[in-house]
Structure formats: structure tokens, C-alpha cells
Amino acid sequence: MMSFLKRVIDALASYKLACLLFVLLLLLTFLGTLEQVEHGIYEVTQRYFESLVVIYPFLGFIPIPLPGAYLLLALLSLNLFLGGVVRMRKNVRTYGILIAHIGILLLIAAGFVKHQYAREGYISLYEGERAHEYESYFDWEFAIWRDADGPTREYLIDADRLGRSRGGRWTFRHPEIPFDLTVANYLRNSVPRRLDAATADAATDDGFALEPLPLEVEAEANLPGAYAILREPDGTEHAALLWGGARHPFSVEIDGAVWSVDLRRQRRAMPFTIALNRFVHAFHPNTTIPSKFLSEVTRIEEGVAQDVQISMNEPMRHRGYTLYQASWGPQDAPPGAPLFSTFAVAWDPAEDLPLWACVVITIGLVFHFGVMLTYYLRRESRRQAS
Amino acid sequence: MPRADAVSPAPEFRNAEGSDATMLTPPALSRVHRFPRLASVSALIVWAATGGCGSGGERIETITETREVAHPVAPSDPSLTTAERLGARPQGRAAQGGGGMGMPAAAPVPYAWDAPDAWTSLPPTQFRLANFAIGEVECFLSALPGAAGGVKENLDRWRGQMSQPPYTDAEFAALRRGRALGAEAVFVEIDGVYTGMAGETQLADYTMLGMIAPHEGRTVFVKMVGPTAAVAAERARFEAFCASLRAADGPAPMQPTPPGTDLALPAGHPPASDAVGATAEGAAPAEIAWVAPEGWQRMPDRPMRLATFSLGPDATMECVVSLWDGRMGGEAANVNLWRSQFGADPLDDAAAAALPRIDMLGTTGVLVELMPDDGGEALGGPALIGAICVLPEFSVFVKMTGDAREVASQREALIAFCGSMRVKE
Incomplete structure (x- = not known):
């Protein structure tokens, strides 16, 4: 029994499994990108990357089952944890890699939290209107x-x-x-x-x-x-x-x-209210390419009002919510017609986790390369001395 | 609360006979229905394959998620029909503007119309009070407050959607004018490559028919787009649809035109003759005769007009005569309508009453002259000289438009033309 368990753990922690998982993730990315053209990003994301199993229609009609990215990433996490953290030799030469592996695990955890708990939606407001809740896209x-x-x-x-x-x-x-x-x-x-x-x-x-x-x-x-x-x-x-x-x-x-x-x-309700005071939009001359979107809003929370400006690359971040200037409409509105401004609303409880994961990975890699550089320089100095 | 018998058998899916083969009708409400055996087996397989959950069949659940809503919800109306709820209004009447799709509600704009039977009514969008599909052709009605950016600006926007350059001032001034919603309306027909509302498509050999008319502080748009041949087949019905527009609570339009018939003249009016002057018989409000000035070329009859003349050195000017029942809102309202089309401020009653008058139809009519006020008369630019004669039983409008220099040169001819008009006994 113990030997069977050991074999399973060996397999789960092996490099071979890691390589296989990466190849399959690459394959899924490739197939999903192709299929996205026809079925759209939302549908493909659900089918390929948020599923345990994907049925790929080879040549359009031969169903081939493939593991979904959700399953692959779960296995990759396990593989990384067992092989890259638990069973990894721990000494000064591997501490950097160990830290980087922990950062990658954090990154995968951030993706999991986002997938499970994050919410996205939108708010559309005409000037003078306000909202304290947003609607889901999907x-x-x-x-x-x-x-x-x-x-x-x-x-x-x-x-x-x-x-x-x-x-x-x-x-x-x-x-x-x-x-x-x-x-x-x-x-x-x-x-x-x-x-x-x-x-x-x-x-x-x-x-x-x-x-x-x-x-x-x-x-x-x-x-x-x-x-x-x-x-x-x-x-x-x-x-x-x-x-x-x-x-x-x-x-x-x-x-x-x-x-x-x-x-x-x-x-879904937000813990604050947004009121649109003014919406400004402009296009590059003789095109429909927007040069500027800008919404002047007031954020009202517990009786306190604060004026905020939301523009194309400057979202409003507050209490875990991010409001982006997403679009405006109606698209068929004639000149002079009143327009509404649409904000994309994102709430992600692990919003900062990817950043911290990258920081951890960076620290790990800098440490590792630093150690390796130190060893190299020592080795070179020894070689030159000898 | 007894609920033991609350669950009915599984719903029935069936294709509606005589309808689209993919149409699903709802489950019969009180009818016991047996699934076909194959479906039952398939459902069992699917149920087993998915771990016994989430597949077809019947489920009973208690609602667990609730939410307290602090703000009062909009009152609902149990009397609404399905058509009214879905937005596909009963034929010929616009419902209250609603939100839908998470968009803010639009202000209610009540209009009524008579749509041809062959047109399929679609749910309206936020800016489409009426929305129709006729095969590949789409036709819709919208209304916006105020001038909505201006008639020419909107027409130029439509031109852009058809990959055409904006109208020149002369072209704009020469556009066909008719009547809709009791006011003068501009009609356009634009051929080209249709690019959609925001350049999202490229459809060659397309045609757009459009109508823009002011109505009680709003601007009303009717637009039809589709393949050229298909639009040509719908042209008469488009005109009839425009003519049928009316305020929802108002009377039917003066000329209720049955779908498919050609729309031309006021109620009961026969086609204008090619002879000097026009004749009217039967239920026509009047028979009008005139003497056309030399050089005025009578053009083929067009909808909503008693007569159309082409004039000027290059036939770039147009003079339109139209005849309508009743007072049509009176002189001042129509003067200000013309002024608004040229971007001029409206006149108050005193200023309108002070306008010059000319002989017309045995009485007098008001002479309206809208020339560029920035020296454009010498330089050119769009201009209008017209006359309006409002009588108790009917109203006659004579309107000459074109380049300012050419319009000015025909001023005396137009006055003489109006002076020659008489009501035939």
C-alpha cells in the first residue's frame, strides 16, 4: 500500500508530468484561440479554461476528449507543490527556485480565487442618474x-x-x-x-x-x-x-x-453609489476612433460625496471594486441625442494577489540568479587562481 | 398552503405547425404529456453521465437567495399583454419607452402608424419606437427631442453610413419635401455601400430610404435599409407608412393610405395633370389652376406634391406646390417650420403678421424669403422663397429652393406664379 502511494506521489511530483501538463496547456491555448474566432471569448473560456474536460471536435465532427485547463492547473499546482516545494532539495542553491515556485502557486491561487469569487458587470448611466448596483454581462x-x-x-x-x-x-x-x-x-x-x-x-x-x-x-x-x-x-x-x-x-x-x-x-449591490455628473467623448477627426472618453462622477458613501473622474485608462478603484470607462451609447444615437456612459465594474477579492505573486517570483529569481552568479564568480576566481 | 399537486408533468416541446420549424411553443398548461420513450432513455443516460444532476426532467427547489431592495421598485402592471411586456407593441401604437438590457429608460414618445401586413414587427430598441424586418430589409421609426442635431447633419450621417459624401447645400436644398405628421418632411434615397451604424459592416448594392419630420418639439425619423432591389419593392409601402404616422391619441392622418398603394396627393386627390394648372375632383379640397412662368419645367408627379417644377440655368432649383386640407396649423406655424429648416429663429406672431403678402388664390398669401444673412446672396448658398396661403377649407404651399443667387433671380417669377393661381369653380 505504501509503495503504491509512493508511486502515485512520485508520478504526481515528476518532471514528466510537469512537461505533459505544459504541453497540454499549450495545446489547449492553441485550440482555444482557434475556436475563439467562431464562438467568442466567453464561450471558449468556459469550455476550455474553466472546465475539467473539453470535447474537441476534431475535423469538426470527431469528438476527442481533452483535459480542461481547470483540471490541468489543479494538477500543475499539485505537481508544483509536491515536486517543487515539498520534495525539493533545500539548500542555498535552491532557495530562489523554491521561492519562485511558491510565487507561481500564489499566481495559480489568485486565478482560482478570481474564477470562483470575482464578479464583473456594468453600469449605464445618463447624466444626472445614479446607481448603487451593477448588472452582470453574462x-x-x-x-x-x-x-x-x-x-x-x-x-x-x-x-x-x-x-x-x-x-x-x-x-x-x-x-x-x-x-x-x-x-x-x-x-x-x-x-x-x-x-x-x-x-x-x-x-x-x-x-x-x-x-x-x-x-x-x-x-x-x-x-x-x-x-x-x-x-x-x-x-x-x-x-x-x-x-x-x-x-x-x-x-x-x-x-x-x-x-x-x-x-x-x-x-449586484456595491457598497457605494455612483452618480454621473457629466460625460465627455471625442473622436479623432473624421473617424469613429475615440480619442477621449471621460466621465465625471460623484461617489457617495455613507453620506459622504467625493467627485471622481473616470477615463479610458484611469479607472476608479475603491473597496475592492474597479470601475472602468468601458463604452457609451446608444451606438445608433443621432447627433445631439443624449448619451449614456457605461462603466465596467470588476470586483475581485484577490485583486492584489497576482501582483504579490509576481513580487515573490521576482524575489525568488533575483535571489536564485544572484546565488548562481556568486557561485560562478567564485568558481571563476578559483579557476583563475589555480 | 397545499402544494402537493403543484408540480405538473414535464413540458411538451413541439414545433408549431405552419411556423418556423425551430419555433418552440410553451408547455401545455394542464395537459398530461408523456415523453417519448427514446427521449426518456436519452434523458436517463444524460442524467447518469452527469452524475444525476443538472439534466433534463423535473426538479423542485426552495428559493434560498433573497435580497432586500431599499428603493421602491417601479410599479408593475398586471394588465400588460405579452406583446406590450416584450416591447412588440400592438400594431400601430408605441408603448411607453422602457429600459431593458440594463439601459436607462427613454422618455415615452407615443405615435401610431399603420404598418403593412408583410412587415414583421420586432421588439423595439431604445431608439427604435417601431422596428420592422422585411426579409433582408429593416425599417424603423425613432423620435428625439428638439432638432436632434439638425436635419442636414442627420442626413449627412446617413450618407456616411452609405459610404457617400455629405450633401452639398444645393443638394440638400433640392431634396424632396413632403408631408408627414402634419409637417413638412424631407425624404431621401441613398444608394451605396452600407457600413452599418458604426462601420461594422460593408454591404454593397444597398439602398437607404429615409424621412425626417419635425413634430411637436421632436424630430421623427423613419429609415429603411436593405438590398437595393428589395428596398425598391418596399418603396411604396415605406411612403405609406410615413404618411400613416400620427400622434397616438390623435386622429388618423388626413390620407389613410392602404399598404401597397402609391402615395401621392392629399385625400382623394387625383394625379395632377400635365396641363397648365392642376385639376382636382371628387373629395379634393379644391381645384387649383395656374400659369407656370417661362422656363419652369414641370417634373413627373411625386408623392405628397401637387406639382414639382425644375428651374434655373442648370435645373438645380426646385419649386414645389402642395395642397392640404384645413389650415395646417396656420400661416405663422408653417413660416416658422420653414425657418427652422434653415436654422433661422422663429418669428413671434407680430413679426409673422408683418411679413409681406402677395396675391394668391383670389386673396393673399404670406411671402417667406429665407436668404443667407451673411452676404451669401451674392456668394451663393441655400435659400428659400415661398408663399403660404391658408384658407378655411385648405392650404396651399409654394416653395422654391436652391442656390441663393438663382432663387433671387426667380423671385418675381414666383410671385407672378402665385398671383396666377386660382380656385377653379
Whole structure:
């Protein structure tokens, strides 16, 4: 038993495994880069680099399973830890390498934390508007709430889980909600169409149905859709078509209260509020190439307001959040039309970790090369002396 | 709360008969449905392959994630239809502007229209109050507050999208004018390589039809883009769509034009004749006759016009006669409309009343002269001389546009032309 365990650890800590992992990572990067042209960076990142297994369509139709980068990096971390830290000979000649290996492990850990916990989204504001929450680019949610004049509670369901489930029927309930919500036929990208009268019998009451669409290369352009049934305790059913591009939620009156259900981009709160005071943009002459984007905002936090300027290369960083000047719109706005400014919002609890990992790696390499240089110089001086 | 019977069988997926083969209809609400055996087996395999989770079938879960929202949410409306919720408004009526896609809400701009049956209504975008697809052709309506940057600036932007240089002042002045939303509208047709809104594409042999009209402090745009042949087939319907535009709560336009018919003259008005003067019969508000000055070349009839004349040394000037029911807002409003098109400040009532008057239709009409005020009359530049005669039953507009020097040279001819106009008994 011990010998088997030793063989496993030997294999996991071996150079051969490290070389194999690097070759496979190189292969994944190559294949993913090629596929990105057709499927977009978001889809490829998910399939190749955030997965355990990749099914690569060789020649377009022969499925070849490959390990995903998530699995490869996990193995690489283990390999590096066992072979490059635990089992490494430790003396002054290897301390530098040891430190560099620890830095690489930190770098991989930073990637893991970012992948697991970081959040990204955007805020779009016209001048004079403010926001304390941002919307996800890619993640969607079902939200249920009861209309209220004051504060209210939203009940949230991660819609992307339904997208990953490849169909099926889900029923969600909560003791405070006077109906069960059944969701079916979740489509990651879709468009509602009105059916003609002859075919509308099974569609929504007023004849709409969802048409599945292929996923967009730009994943944020996908608009999911689903059919929902709100079923009251007495069996009364309300059928709804929910769509990510809808202007209004589906609402129904139950027991004198209006309840709404919406399929929308996931919303996440920030610990501060941003108000857009002024947006300035300019282009290089006779081109649509922007020469300047600039938003003058006020950051309001616990009653304290602070004016901040956000421009193309000067984001606002505050409390783990980074707000970048991302874009503006609408793109089809005629001259003179009011424009909105869009900020990309990123929250990463390990935001500084890559920097520190690089510092550690640098220290390790400088130490190592310094030691090696010292040994070399000593050896040379000895050789010249002899 | 009894919930034991709350879960229905798995939904039914089926193609809608007679519709797009990929269209999914929703699950039948109360119908028991059996999965096909093959589907059941496949689902079992997928379920097993994925560790028994996340695959098709039926799941029941308790919602665990909640969020307190401090700010009141916008009131919802249970009476909205699916079409209104999705933004695909009922035919002919613009709903309230909404946010959607995380974008701020736009101000409501209520318009109504009659869209041809062959046009497929698409959900609107933030700037498209009406949005249609006709095969490869797209057509949409938008409205913006104020001058929206100016008519010429917008037309030049459209020209850029078609890989064409901006209009010269003379070209702009010579553009076809018609009526929409009770005001004078500019119509354009631009052929070229369509580059999209932001240069994202290159589509050769494309044509753009456009209409821009002011309406109650807003500027309204209608734009159609597509392959040249396809757009040509839709030209008449585009004109009809523009003519059908009206305020959502207002009366139907003066001339409700059925889709597919050619749009030309006010309600019931027959085509203008080639003879000296025009005749009108039936429900026409009036029959107008005139004597055209020497050198004025009558052009083929065009929509929204009683007559079009080409004049000037190189036929670069245009004089348009149009006839409309009723007072059309009165003289001052129309004078200021023309002034706004030339970037001139509006006149107050007193100043408008002080404008010179000329003989016209047995009474008098107001003479409007919009010449460059910076010496451009000598140097050239766009100019307008026109006359407006508002009678209780109908209104007549005569409008001459072109290069300032040439327009000035035809001033007396235009006054004589207006003086020759009479209502035929």
C-alpha cells in the first residue's frame, strides 16, 4: 500500500508530468484561440479554461476528449507543490527556485480565487442618474417580488443553472411567495415571435412563442428566454413568457397584491453609489476612433460625496471594486441625442494577489540568479587562481 | 398552503405547425404529456453521465437567495399583454419607452402608424419606437427631442453610413419635401455601400430610404435599409407608412393610405395633370389652376406634391406646390417650420403678421424669403422663397429652393406664379 502511494506521489511530483501538463496547456491555448474566432471569448473560456474536460471536435465532427485547463492547473499546482516545494532539495542553491515556485502557486491561487469569487458587470448611466448596483454581462437570474411603496424583498433564482441543465423543468417555491414558479424550456439565446392565429393555440394567451437562436460570439448579446407557470395553491395557473429583452416583468395580482417575475441580468449591490455628473467623448477627426472618453462622477458613501473622474485608462478603484470607462451609447444615437456612459465594474477579492505573486517570483529569481552568479564568480576566481 | 399537486408533468416541446420549424411553443398548461420513450432513455443516460444532476426532467427547489431592495421598485402592471411586456407593441401604437438590457429608460414618445401586413414587427430598441424586418430589409421609426442635431447633419450621417459624401447645400436644398405628421418632411434615397451604424459592416448594392419630420418639439425619423432591389419593392409601402404616422391619441392622418398603394396627393386627390394648372375632383379640397412662368419645367408627379417644377440655368432649383386640407396649423406655424429648416429663429406672431403678402388664390398669401444673412446672396448658398396661403377649407404651399443667387433671380417669377393661381369653380 505504501509503495503504491509512493508511486502515485512520485508520478504526481515528476518532471514528466510537469512537461505533459505544459504541453497540454499549450495545446489547449492553441485550440482555444482557434475556436475563439467562431464562438467568442466567453464561450471558449468556459469550455476550455474553466472546465475539467473539453470535447474537441476534431475535423469538426470527431469528438476527442481533452483535459480542461481547470483540471490541468489543479494538477500543475499539485505537481508544483509536491515536486517543487515539498520534495525539493533545500539548500542555498535552491532557495530562489523554491521561492519562485511558491510565487507561481500564489499566481495559480489568485486565478482560482478570481474564477470562483470575482464578479464583473456594468453600469449605464445618463447624466444626472445614479446607481448603487451593477448588472452582470453574462449571468442571468429570475427575480420575484411583490410590488410595494417602500422597501421590498426580491427572491432570486440563478437562471444560468437552468441554462447548464440543458432543458428540463424546474419548480421553485418559497414560503413567503403565494405561488409555485415552474420554469421550462430555458433557452440561452432566443427571440419571441408572434405566431399566427392558426398555430397560436398552445402558445401564450396572446400567441407568442420563443424561437431558439444560436449563441452569439459576443456572449453578452445573448438574450435568454423561458416559459413560466405561476401556480396558486388553488390550482389557478398563470402562463408567462419570460425573455431577457422584455421591457416589463410579468405581473399578476394574487390576493390583492401584485407579484412580478422577471428574467434579467444578475444585479449586484456595491457598497457605494455612483452618480454621473457629466460625460465627455471625442473622436479623432473624421473617424469613429475615440480619442477621449471621460466621465465625471460623484461617489457617495455613507453620506459622504467625493467627485471622481473616470477615463479610458484611469479607472476608479475603491473597496475592492474597479470601475472602468468601458463604452457609451446608444451606438445608433443621432447627433445631439443624449448619451449614456457605461462603466465596467470588476470586483475581485484577490485583486492584489497576482501582483504579490509576481513580487515573490521576482524575489525568488533575483535571489536564485544572484546565488548562481556568486557561485560562478567564485568558481571563476578559483579557476583563475589555480 | 397545499402544494402537493403543484408540480405538473414535464413540458411538451413541439414545433408549431405552419411556423418556423425551430419555433418552440410553451408547455401545455394542464395537459398530461408523456415523453417519448427514446427521449426518456436519452434523458436517463444524460442524467447518469452527469452524475444525476443538472439534466433534463423535473426538479423542485426552495428559493434560498433573497435580497432586500431599499428603493421602491417601479410599479408593475398586471394588465400588460405579452406583446406590450416584450416591447412588440400592438400594431400601430408605441408603448411607453422602457429600459431593458440594463439601459436607462427613454422618455415615452407615443405615435401610431399603420404598418403593412408583410412587415414583421420586432421588439423595439431604445431608439427604435417601431422596428420592422422585411426579409433582408429593416425599417424603423425613432423620435428625439428638439432638432436632434439638425436635419442636414442627420442626413449627412446617413450618407456616411452609405459610404457617400455629405450633401452639398444645393443638394440638400433640392431634396424632396413632403408631408408627414402634419409637417413638412424631407425624404431621401441613398444608394451605396452600407457600413452599418458604426462601420461594422460593408454591404454593397444597398439602398437607404429615409424621412425626417419635425413634430411637436421632436424630430421623427423613419429609415429603411436593405438590398437595393428589395428596398425598391418596399418603396411604396415605406411612403405609406410615413404618411400613416400620427400622434397616438390623435386622429388618423388626413390620407389613410392602404399598404401597397402609391402615395401621392392629399385625400382623394387625383394625379395632377400635365396641363397648365392642376385639376382636382371628387373629395379634393379644391381645384387649383395656374400659369407656370417661362422656363419652369414641370417634373413627373411625386408623392405628397401637387406639382414639382425644375428651374434655373442648370435645373438645380426646385419649386414645389402642395395642397392640404384645413389650415395646417396656420400661416405663422408653417413660416416658422420653414425657418427652422434653415436654422433661422422663429418669428413671434407680430413679426409673422408683418411679413409681406402677395396675391394668391383670389386673396393673399404670406411671402417667406429665407436668404443667407451673411452676404451669401451674392456668394451663393441655400435659400428659400415661398408663399403660404391658408384658407378655411385648405392650404396651399409654394416653395422654391436652391442656390441663393438663382432663387433671387426667380423671385418675381414666383410671385407672378402665385398671383396666377386660382380656385377653379
